[in-house]
Amino acid sequence: MPDVSNLPADSAASVFPASAHAAPPAAGPAAQNGAQWLLRSAAASGLRVCFANPGTTELPFVAALDHVPQVRPILSLFEGVCSGAADGYFRISRMPAMTLTHLGPGFANAIANLHNARRARSRILNVIGEHMSWHLSADPPLASDIESLARPVSAGVWRADSMANLQSGVQSALREVLRPDGGIASLVLPMDMQQGAADWGPAAVACAPARGVFDESAVHTLAQTIRQGQRVLLFLGAGAMTTEALTQASRFAQLDNVDLIGETFPARSEHGGGLPSIRRFSYLAEQGHPYLLEYARVALVDALPPVAFFGAQGYPSYLGDPARMTTLSEPGGGGLAALRRLADSLGLQPARLQAPARISDAGLSDDLTAAAAAQVIAANLPDQAIVSVEGGTIGFPFNAMASQAARHSTIVMTGGAIGQGLPAAFGASIAAPDRKVVALQSDGSALYTAQALWSMARERANVVVVIAANRRYQVLQNEMQRTGHVLQRPDVQALLDLSGPSVDWVQLSRSLGVPAAKATTTSELRRLFHQAVAEPSPFLIEAVLP
């Protein structure tokens, strides 16, 4: 967020000597400033990318990037793109990225996607530029309580209000983002601390391996329950939806009394190529609650006890019967080991994945529906694709077919804050440029952070975006219908409607540098999708749906 625009007419910057604003004199050519030390420490700890939207207070950090070639700076035109990209990058690479934002207001624009990242247990190092520390007490226009803004989305917030605190804060922040159960670290970095002398060697923080802990006795007890023939549900969190964990999970297909289900919004899950088809747990209390009650025991594998997405009258917040719930492993824990131990102790055969026949899109009617669009994409998905799903319109039917598609990873919105899909797709493509990223995106949510398209164009990101253009907030129209209230006023009805005007996604995409085309029939979509996946650069398809 660059700042300031209404400069007075006589304020041309160039008439003033550089010295008035220059950093304090350095000790010599070998001197290192705080921003350089921070960047070298991040690089030495394995961080490679900084998703940036800098302003004046971050310029010393920008200048420091010149000296640390290991860190790649990537500009986005809106901070929510930076944070969503860092989230997507982490989910694919398992390594944190940095974000760079401008004081409180710039950081605030990153919060919605940091909320999603927090719920995904992604780890991100936010660097938030701040005024000169000695200037804050004057309450200049851009000053605000950055900590208060950062805390709700951060595992830790550090302020570098001295060079000593810069040193300790950077180390603490790096430790936070590099430990396996770490979270988001936010570092408030005043301009003078970026410029201050910091002649220390880089702090190289090691990325600690995950511990893989699970509850042995819970596994033992559960095995007994299963042997007794009682119905058991294995409720899998994202950590139990890796290729290895799902391979173990597939062994339970040998038992009639054990079912599998996935958590509603896994940060990342693997699909296709013979991995078991894992349905997602419903986010609606009135569906999820009775479903869980069908089981004598629900075993949580790398998952928290399921909670209703929204509270619903007549249903509990914690769904199912807590007394029938067992935790085999906490999120980010030993799901793979727990599943293997459980399967072994039940004497199940080793897994042998067999890829089913891939779904075909032959014979589809040319009427383009959401189901038809999903089928075209599932049938033609490149192997090892990454699918970023935001929006149910194509997302629901695609999920149902995912096990019949080529092997792929899926990342979804975890925290309910929309505007996540395009930035996450962009960040995923930075993490894995050789994998095709397919963003299945509803039109309403895509509009929050459409600026992601510009960054895709600039970085030639390997992404194809499919916009499901139904021109309404479908999920809200569904929810309103369920309240039993029928809206009367046209201007109130219009709150749930995205037509008038309808967004032209082809023009919007081209305006931001991403080539695009419209598909109004199934065969058009098929042709465009083929064309898009064949090129290693971004393309957007507006799928016009009924």
Place this chain on the structure above:
Amino acid sequence: MPDVSNLPADSAASVFPASAHAAPPAAGPAAQNGAQWLLRSAAASGLRVCFANPGTTELPFVAALDHVPQVRPILSLFEGVCSGAADGYFRISRMPAMTLTHLGPGFANAIANLHNARRARSRILNVIGEHMSWHLSADPPLASDIESLARPVSAGVWRADSMANLQSGVQSALREVLRPDGGIASLVLPMDMQQGAADWGPAAVACAPARGVFDESAVHTLAQTIRQGQRVLLFLGAGAMTTEALTQASRFAQLDNVDLIGETFPARSEHGGGLPSIRRFSYLAEQGHPYLLEYARVALVDALPPVAFFGAQGYPSYLGDPARMTTLSEPGGGGLAALRRLADSLGLQPARLQAPARISDAGLSDDLTAAAAAQVIAANLPDQAIVSVEGGTIGFPFNAMASQAARHSTIVMTGGAIGQGLPAAFGASIAAPDRKVVALQSDGSALYTAQALWSMARERANVVVVIAANRRYQVLQNEMQRTGHVLQRPDVQALLDLSGPSVDWVQLSRSLGVPAAKATTTSELRRLFHQAVAEPSPFLIEAVLP
């Protein structure tokens, strides 16, 4: 912010009875729920507009709008548009608007422009939907610490965690936004409180008149200083840049030893039609500080002591000499009365405004520069226009010509958080649909909240947007130059560059429903601007600048 997209494939909402989600049974047809009471109280207190981006937790509020026709709901596709529009609406109408946003992440997207609104002393009533109160302890995915997010931009935050607290919170919030020195009020409104029975009469809060207080003895002392022939600067805040106050200020032109200057970022100021030309105080310490030191006394009229926008080495945070500074009136106070009393006590003639010859754009070269663009706009500005300025490229030269244009009001970004200009222009046009709004907008900052164009199209807002397309973060390139550092790495240089790809503003605008055209010459700009101001609907001109 509608939420949730990755519904499981089997969760079609329609298969479930509405009753499971319905509100608690109402007592009868006359019953009123909390959301209806809130809206009726707001309406009874004079609030007329709600800039909304609702999600599931706000649906009872949306339904309640059906019953309160006095409040006009206006949808925007991004929350930053809602808050920026409410700010622009207040600056023109002097009445607060409501915003409606969805839980913490939705509200977070509104923060940047609320920061600007806070610095403008605008008053806004934020209604933030929240989970069912009984559901919060389960920490569902969309839950977050809303208060922590809201506090930095709010004068008060109230949570309606009971119907009694709903009642008291709404009344407190209305009092906050309706008192003259009030601020932003944020109301966290759980879904069950929106639905709960609230059979109370509407709380009608009166809009209290401003007190108009100034310091009599300071005026007296200052008059003596002026009579002694010492150099005095009258430093005018926004409250002293109304038509009436500037009319009084014009009387000081009769004195050689009194100068006028305006604060750097006034929330609103009046110009043209004979009002005195008021230069804006430089936001750069190295300009502003020595400028103030030229005066024996600096009198603050509805202004705070001037502070450097960014701290600069070698300059104080508080510019000028505090010992030579006098406060005649605090911001929002009695600037008009202070100026009149001071002029009267000095025996100055009554004001007689004489409109100068209007600036002409005849004879301009056809090479389109920022200065030429400003001159075309100043020469052809409709009478009583509202000018929303974000970005210095055209904004600087336009400000320098403002006194030679037709009478107009100017609103600028007050808090340094960019993405303010288009939303504020939109809100201003809702407040004053009969006045032409001209948004002078730089390309970098316009991209933060370009979704405002869609709302302009939907509401047929009377706005012409002029994008100064220079395709770079000019202000950052200036600032970087001043540090003396020359960036070496191409990918670091690219952080301050908006080309590659260049945004096509004509396509972007059309994609969001606003007709648009490109001007590459002065005569093209003149023709397009004439055409745009003649129509009472939105139009965008991309002025392609060198």
